Amino acid sequence: MRAALFEKFGEPAEMLTVQDVPLPNILPGTVRVRMRASPINPSDLMTVRGIYGKKPPLPAVPGYEGVGVVEEANAGLFGKFLLGKRVAVLNSAGGNWQEQVVLPAKFVVPLDARLSDEQAATFFVNPAAAFVMTRKVLEIPKGEWLLQSAAGSALGKMVIRLGQRYGFRTINIVRRAAQVDELKSLGADAVIVFDGDQADGFSLAAQVKAHCGEGGVRFAIDPVGGRTASAMTTCLGQNGRLLLYGTLASEPLSFSSRTLMSVGARIEGFWLSNYIHTLGLLGKIGLMRTIGGLIHEGILTSEIGETFPLEQVQAAVRAAEAPGKPGKVLLRFPG
Numbered sequence: 001m002r003a004a005l006f007e008k009f010g011e012p013a014e015m016l017t018v019q020d021v022p023l024p025n026i027l028p029g030t031v032r033v034r035m036r037a038s039p040i041n042p043s044d045l046m047t048v049r050g051i052y053g054k055k056p057p058l059p060a061v062p063g064y065e066g067v068g069v070v071e072e073a074n075a076g077l078f079g080k081f082l083l084g085k086r087v088a089v090l091n092s093a094g095g096n097w098q099e100q101v102v103l104p105a106k107f108v109v110p111l112d113a114r115l116s117d118e119q120a121a122t123f124f125v126n127p128a129a130a131f132v133m134t135r136k137v138l139e140i141p142k143g144e145w146l147l148q149s150a151a152g153s154a155l156g157k158m159v160i161r162l163g164q165r166y167g168f169r170t171i172n173i174v175r176r177a178a179q180v181d182e183l184k185s186l187g188a189d190a191v192i193v194f195d196g197d198q199a200d201g202f203s204l205a206a207q208v209k210a211h212c213g214e215g216g217v218r219f220a221i222d223p224v225g226g227r228t229a230s231a232m233t234t235c236l237g238q239n240g241r242l243l244l245y246g247t248l249a250s251e252p253l254s255f256s257s258r259t260l261m262s263v264g265a266r267i268e269g270f271w272l273s274n275y276i277h278t279l280g281l282l283g284k285i286g287l288m289r290t291i292g293g294l295i296h297e298g299i300l301t302s303e304i305g306e307t308f309p310l311e312q313v314q315a316a317v318r319a320a321e322a323p324g325k326p327g328k329v330l331l332r333f334p335g
Contacts, residue, residue: 003098004313004331007059009050012317016048016062018310024102031073031082031105033089035333037121037307038066038096040320042248047094048317051247053271056094063096063331065089067111067120075105085110088123088288092273097313099333109284112292118304119295122154122328127291127300129272130158133243135166137270138219142167145212147220147235149228150248151188152179154302154328159221160186161299168219171211173204173228178324196227196249205234216240216263221270226251233259233267240265245272303327309334 001023006015026032044062046052066089073079087108095101111120134140146163150156151172163170164187171190172183180191190211194204209216216237222229223246232242233255240263253267260266279287294300305327308316313331320329 001099002310003061004063004310005059005061005098006048009048009055009058012045012048012062013314016313016317018313021098023100026072026074026102029075029104030102031070031075031079031108032100032102033068033087033108034071034100034335035066035068035089035096035098036086036335037117037333038063038089038331039122039125039302040316040329040331041065041125042246043125044094044097045317045320046247051250061095061098063094063098064091065122065124066091066096067117067123068101068333070108071100073105079105082108082110086113086120087111088120090124090276097310097331099310099335106281109288112296114296115292118307118330119301121330122302122304123291123295125272126155126158126302127295128276128287129245129270130155130162130300131291131294132272132275132287133221133245133270134159134162134168137275138221138241138243140166140168140219143169144219145169145171145189145217147171147173147208147217147232149173149222149224149232150246151183151191152176153223155223157183157186157303158300160188162294163187163189165294165297165299169212171208171217173232194228194231196224196231200231202234204231208235219243221245224248225253227254229253230255233265236260236263236265238263238265242267243270244268245270305329307332 003021070082090107152174169189172188183191192207218240220242225247226249230253307330
C-alpha cells in the first residue's frame with residue numbers, strides 16, 4: 001500500500017514522500033481501516049516540523065483525523081459491530097495519511113450517514129475542540145463575552161456559530177481587515193483587527209473594553225501564543241480565564257504577574273486528546289452524537305477547499321498553508 005511519510009523533521013513539502021509500505025498487521029483490540037480522506041491540520045504540519053507537543057519515532061506517517069471504512073477487526077463484539085461501517089478515525093498517534101491504518105477500536109467512531117466524507121474527515125479536531133472548550137471546559141453562560149484570537153480560522157468560525165446557537169457573545173481578533181465583514185456576516189458580535197507584532201496589549205485591551213465594558217472579559221481562547229496571547233491577558237476581567245490550545249507563534253508569553261493578580265485571572269492549557277481520555281465510553285458516545293448533530297445543523301461544519309490525491313501530498317501541504325485559502329485541504333485515497 002501507499003503512504004506519505006517523513007524520515008526526518010523539517011519543512012513538510014520537502015520531507016514528505018509517498019512510498020510503498022507493508023500492509024499493517026492487525027493486533028488484538030484493533031481494527032484495520034481503509035482510509036477515504038484525511039485533512040491537513042496545523043497539528044499535522046507541526047508534527048512533521050518536530051515542533052508539536054509530541055514527536056513520533058521516525059520514519060513516521062502524519063494524520064490525526066480522517067474517515068474510512070472498517071475492513072477487518074480483532075476487537076471482540078465491538079469489532080464485529082464496526083465491520084463494514086464508515087467511521088471517523090481519531091488517530092492520536094498519527095498515521096492516517098496512508099491507504100490503510102490499524103489502530104485501537106476505541107479510536108474509531110461510527111458516523112451518521114447524513115454526513116459527507118468531507119465533513120466526516122474533519123469530524124474531530126476542530127468541531128470537538130470548539131464545542132468542548134466553550135461548552136464543557138469554560139461553560140460560557142448565555143449573554144457572556146468570549147474573546148478569541150485567530151477568529152478567521154475554521155475553528156474560530158465554529159466558535160462564532162456556537163455563540164449564536166448557545167447565546168454567548170464573541171469578540172473576534174483577526175490580523176487582516178479583509179476578514180472583518182465575513183465574520184460579521186457569520187454572526188460575530190465584534191471583530192478587532194490586531195497584530196501582536198505591530199501593537200501592544202494595552203491597545204487591544206482598549207478595543208476589547210469598548211465592546212464589553214471596563215470590566216473586561218471573563219472568557220478567552222487562543223491558539224497563537226506569543227505576543228497575541230500576552231496581549232489577551234490584559235483583557236481579562238475578574239476571575240477571567242484564558243484557555244491556550246495552540247502554539248502557532250514560536251515565542252513564549254510575556255506579561256506582568258500583576259496582570260493576573262489584580263483580577264484573580266488565570267491561564268490554562270487545553271489539549272483535546274487529554275480531555276477525551278477523561279471520558280468513559282458513554283461520555284465519548286454522547287459527545288460524538290452531539291457533535292454529529294451540530295455538524296448536521298451547520299454549526300460545526302468545516303469549509304472544504306482543495307482536495308488532492310495522496311500522490312500529490314507536497315502540493316497539498318503547500319496549499320494548506322496558503323494565505324486566504326478557501327477552506328480545509330483534504331487528502332483523498334483511492335477506492
